[in-house]
Amino acid sequence: MKKKIEVLNDSKVVFSGYVSNIPIRESVVLSKCIELFDDDDPCIINKSYAIKTITLDIEKLIDKISNKQIEICDYYDSILNSIDIESLDECIIQKIN
Numbered sequence: 001m002k003k004k005i006e007v008l009n010d011s012k013v014v015f016s017g018y019v020s021n022i023p024i025r026e027s028v029v030l031s032k033c034i035e036l037f038d039d040d041d042p043c044i045i046n047k048s049y050a051i052k053t054i055t056l057d058i059e060k061l062i063d064k065i066s067n068k069q070i071e072i073c074d075y076y077d078s079i080l081n082s083i084d085i086e087s088l089d090e091c092i093i094q095k096i097n
Contacts, residue, residue, distance in 0.1 A: 004096035023084040
């Protein structure tokens with residue numbers, strides 16, 4: 001089942017939706033494409049696969065954390081740092097389902 005989350009910054013929702021739709025930093029996508037495909041100029045298919053892989057890793061980490069709210073600063077050195085949202089280190093992830 002797809003997981004829905006909200007990313008909050010100072011109590012304002014900056015993202016709401018499925019983990020699979022969360023924005024990912026382009027540099028992280030490129031690094032993943034190099035890791036997976038040894039390709040520093042990936043096509044859209046390889047980029048899409050890399051994004052899917054990254055968002056699945058994010059979803060797994062969110063599932064492991066038992067709290068309903070996750071302060072990203074506590075997990076900043078993890079895959080959560082891949083998320084492309086301004087002032088990410090000040091944000092909170094709230095599990096919806």
